[in-house]
Amino acid sequence: MRPVTNGATRSMPIDSDNIQDDNQHVEISSHYIDQLSSHLISGLNLTIQESVGQGEFGIVYRGLISVKNDIPQAIAAKTLKGFYSKSDIDSLLDECIIMMSFDNLNVLPLIGVCLDLGPGSLLSYLKKERANLTVADTSEEDIVLNVRKQLLSICLQVANGMCYLASQRFIHRDLAARNCMIDDNGIIKVADFGLSEDIYAKNYFRQFKRNTNESPSLTTVKLPVKWMAIESLHDGLFSEKTDVWSYGILCWEVFSLGRVPYPGLDPVGVVEFLDTGGRLLAPRGEACSKEIYSLMTSCWSESPDDRPVFSDLVSSINALIEPLAGYLDFNGISDNFNNSIEDDDYV
Known part of the structure; x- marks a missing residue:
């Protein structure tokens, strides 16, 4: 070979x-x-x-x-x-x-x-199309609904992919917009890529753990703090419900058009913020309705039992998107996705 x-x-x-x-x-x-x-x-x-x-x-x-x-x-x-x-x-x-x-x-x-x-990352697509997907308070209703339809379609496709993975008893552990791809036909693919220590220095912290009983040496694990559930941060527990938490963050990324969650907070600050009951505020703009933000916050319930499963999320998003018609055609607007992950242009 x-x-x-x-x-x-x-x-x-x-x-x-x-x-x-x-x-x-x-x-x-x-x-x-x-x-x-x-x-x-x-x-x-x-x-x-x-x-x-x-x-x-x-x-x-x-x-x-x-x-x-x-x-x-x-x-x-x-x-x-x-x-x-x-x-x-x-x-x-x-x-x-x-x-x-x-x-x-x-x-x-x-x-x-x-x-x-x-294909490029969903995060890059959102940032590239930010100018086209931004709707102001004064935007006409048909423009708002069209953008809402497009962003909900993205969330629905990711939920469909995660619903399948959950049915296969697969836990992703690092679901985020950067780890989803979008092809030339606008199809979203949930993916899982290696992480670079240098690139994610601001959003990841290292947790030390021992290898085995026979080998007491310490190894380090990089954690995507801003996308992690509380029980993952404190107890190292991962399940479908922790992926659901991450999915809520991804939806926030989508409706924030690729901005970084918890702007201004380092990983330690994020943990302290979550421990005191803090959660991300609703993304700005008319595209994110109260119902959509409520879906996000349901993913961030402190108790995993109070969070929906992915099959429930698929049904909920379908109900939100049904009045807005089917998927938006992405053809012709997804030809360049080579953008950076970090962004200081926060709302």
Whole structure:
């Protein structure tokens, strides 16, 4: 099995706490394009299969490469995972350049590099479309209802995905807008990507735990505090109901058009705020009705027993969206999702 090093099968956003421009995205240097020109491969020729391993920043997948009428060839495809920096991409491309010269039976060679962009994150979409989805108090009713329909459609699709995962007894543990993808047809896909310590320094804190009884050494676990339920923060408990809490935060992100929850609070401050009964205020704008905000707050009940399950949420959102008609057509407006995660433009 020979590898095709895939540097960007998925989106390639630069995600840095210091980035302010929502439209900024990774530009691959002409230096790399020139050196790798003889090894560039179209994503149309690749079929990515199951993952076979991963490290801190990369995932290796089994796959197939097909060129013209040749028989598909088995490959290993290495990708960067999650949200990563330009330096991470440069490091991977440097590795590709080194591998180009390898030609030995017992050394893994390079077949090619794919730089095709894939689907983008829901968070990036919300931030990109913020100007188009913002409705003022003075907006006409049909404009308000159209935006409300579009945002509820997003929430419904995520709820559908999570309802399925719950039926499979799968607990996500990190449901957030950044971990959902949107394709060119406007279909939302719940996903689960690796997290970068540097990128999430403001929103995650580290919890120490011991590995095993035999190995008393401490390891660290990165936690998405602003999306976590109270029982997860204090007791390390995770269930469908903790995913429901996170889903409520995701809905807040959707109706806030990609803004960061609990603006101005660090992770410790968020925990203290929740412990005193604090909850996120309703997103500004006419798109978020009282009924929609009530659905969000139901997800943040202190007792897990008082929170809805995902099947209930699907029914509730269907009831909210039914008078507004079906899904909005996203075609033609989801062509660029390479935006940053952090945003200081809070309401």
